[in-house]
Amino acid sequence: MEKSLIYFRIKIIIKSLFLILFAGIIILLIFIIFFLNKDRRFILAEDLQGTQLSQFMFKVLRKQYPDYSDVYHEQSVAYNKRGLYHEGFKLLDKAVLLNPKKHLGYRGWMKLEKLKDYKGAIIDLEKLNALTPNDDVQGENINYLLAISYQGLSNYDKSKHYYERFFETTDSATLNLKSIVYVNYGTLLEKLNLNQEALKQYNISLKGHFKFSEAYFHKAEVFEKLGIKDSSKYYYKKALHQYNNGSKLKDVYNEVFNELYESDIIKAIPN
Structure with missing residues (x-):
């Protein structure tokens, strides 16, 4: 009987401790969400981006500080990353309006x-x-x-x-790291029928560290326009080789500007 009483008391103590711990966690969460310094709350919500807690914290911050433009901006990020642009841009538009x-x-x-x-x-x-x-x-x-x-x-x-x-x-050091810029500029010059100038841009790009498939492909295009068929075929094949080796401009989230696809290269290679 005495042992049963001891076990019962222990269970009561353990349950009480859990209730106190649970109540403490709830109080702490309430403090963090509603009363912590606004900048610290913003950083925490930013770190938790994409979670329901993060979104709720941003909503609280917007309610408490309606002119806090960074909150609207950062809350929009999670929506835009998921492709929910309608919701994301409503928040982003508000951020732009404020700042x-x-x-x-x-x-x-x-x-x-x-x-x-x-x-x-x-x-x-x-x-x-x-x-x-x-x-x-x-x-x-x-x-x-x-x-x-x-x-x-x-x-x-x-x-x-x-x-x-x-x-x-732009300084030369930065330009050396932006070799794709020369490729895109070259494609523009092609549109203006400035083929020799375009070829010069592709050559500059290929002198850089990154030998993009795009540079070889558009260089081949220029040679094709100039009627230099052997060079054109060579550079189309070079473009395909680089493409298959992963040396192409890509972004896991977006279709990049002037995106080049394998089918474009294969179609361009003459028989």
Whole structure:
């Protein structure tokens, strides 16, 4: 009887401890979600991005600090990563409204990279360029992003203008790491029937560390236009070789600008 009483008391103590622990966790969560310093809460919600807790914390922060633009921006990221652009852009638009200088670039980049909305990207990027000229957006020079946006709209003269501004405002060390820029510029020059200048750009690209399949492919195109068939065939085959070795521009999340596919190369190789 005495042993049973002892066990009963132990069970009561253990249950009480668990209840105290559970209540403590709930109180701690309430404190973190509602009362912790707003910047620390933002960092925590950012680290938990994509979870229900993160989204709830962002909603609380928006309610408590309706002018906190970073919250709208960061909450939009999880939606946009999942392709829920309608929900994501409603939040991102609010961030831009609150602080255009800080968030216009990201929205313009999103329109360019995710939506292929070249016109919308140009509007945002040109507004930002007026506020902070020649700035970087998501690690890319704004002039380059404007160049490919206009190129995507087939406004080749305007695109060429921004490519030239990009080359003028970018140091040589950075250019050496951006060999794909020369390829995209070369494709633009081809559209303007400046084939020799385009060929020069492809050659510059191939002098860099990354020997992209795209550079060989478009170089082959130029030789084909110039009627130099042997060289054209050689570089098409070289493009296929590089492609199969994984040396091509790719992004696991997006279709890249001027995306090259294996079928494009195979189709171009003459019999």
